[in-house]
Amino acid sequence: MTKKVHIPVQLIIEHGAIRNLNQTQVYDWLKDRHVLLVSGSGKTRLVTEEVEAAIQGRAARAEVLCCKDNSLDTINELERHVLEDPPDIIIGVGGGKALDVSKVVGTRSNVPVILFPTAISSDAICSPVAVIKMMSKSTSIGVKMPQAVVIDLDVLSSCPPRLMSAGIGDLLSNKTALFDWRLAHREGEEEMNTFANLMANNAVESFMNILNQPELNRSRLMKVSAEALIMSGIAMSIAGSSRPCSGSEHLISHALDYHCGAKALHGEQVAIGVLLTQHLQGKQERVERLAPYYEKLGLPTHYEDLGYTREEMHRAVRKAPSMRDRYTILNQFDMTDEEIDRLLDEVYPNEAKNRYRLTVG
Structure with a gap:
């Protein structure tokens, strides 16, 4: 049995990617096209202006709309504009919210998307x-899936370090997510797509191999991080779900969002969740400890550094299994209040505090 998998046709990750766009196939696609640029706010608008300038003279028409958030109201507003004046291509420029909104509007309007x-x-x-x-x-x-992804490493180099940390937190969670997927498969709860499993694991392994090198070059780290996150996305496309990259650690993050006010970035919360779920997974099998990588990368190691109280973290762990109908390591333990309290003491000791600064810069 074979399966049709959708992946981007073009992937560009290099310094000066926007400046050199006219040398790519992506630029060829834009010839005489009506292009809608969906831009994030703030400094992202400057990058959007660079992209707009790069396609001038190639696209027949280019217009820019701002994506102020990822709410359904914003999506509906952008979709109405698309339906009234249909573009040939949507270009999403920005962080996670702008990219997600671009993908949703493109999907609902059946317009190809370039990110x-x-x-x-x-x-x-x-x-x-x-x-x-x-x-x-x-x-x-x-x-x-987007038709193409263009990542300008010059743009990434100027983004706040906290955003990079969040992306790495999301990437490292492949380890615990894949453990949970294999566990669910052994328990007869889910099918296992071995190719998606291999790709998601190779994505995080390629990144960790770079970290194990004696000298860590920031430019190389950014490029490998981007490549690994894209491989993770393709693994999800192969699997037909987020299973290869989302397990119990993501359930904890979702619970923090839903029940505790979403005080930090998604990847930061996932990184905190990884520490707890990895602790539980280690009780059943030998697992690779990620703490040394947290220390090297300056990732958060305590929920209080993300602005959450002990009571909120307790609530998130208790509510996590009910966030999705997904079998994980959390289903293997009796998560009583006493058990959760003991876990919080073991996984997040006081000495793990104050290692991460919750700042934008």
Whole structure:
């Protein structure tokens, strides 16, 4: 049995990618086309202006609309514009929210999408999933994969380090997510796509191999991070779900969003969740400890550094199994209040605090 998998036709990750766009196949696609650029706000608008300038003279017409958030109202507003004045191509420029909104609008309007990420804070840069806000709560929906992804490393180098940390947190979670997927398969709860499993694992392994090198070059780190996050997105497309990159650690992050106010970035919360779920997984099998990588990369190691109280973290762990109908390591333990308290003491000791600064810069 074979399966049709949708992946981007073009992937460009290099310094000066926007400046050199006219040397690519992506530029050829834009000839005499009506292009809609969906831009994030703030500094992202400057990058959008660069992209707009790069396609002038190639596209027949280019217009820019601002994506202020990832709410359903914003998506509906942009979709109405698309239906009234249909573009041939949508170009999404920005962080996770702008990219997700672009993918949703493109999917609902049946318009191909090209993404220009300005940060790699999650695997949203290339995945068949988008996170949107409905009734003030975040929810994940399926979308079409982008036709192309263009990442300018000069743009990434100027983004806040915190966004890079969040992306790495999301990437490292492949380890615990794949453990959970294999566990669900052994328990007869889910099918296992071995090719998607291999790709998601290779994505995180390629990144960790770079970290194990004696000298860590920031430019090389950015490029490999971006490549690994894109491979993770393709693994999800192969699997037909987020399973290869989303397990119990993501359930904890979703619970923090839904029940505790979503005080931090998705990847930061996932990184915190990884520590707890990895601890539980280690009780059943030998697992590779990620703590040394957290220390090397400056990732958060305590929920209080993300602005959450002990009571909120306790609530998130208790509510996590009910966030999705997904079998994980959390289903293997009796998560009583006493058990959760013991876990919080073991996984997040006081000495793990104050290692991460919750700042934008």
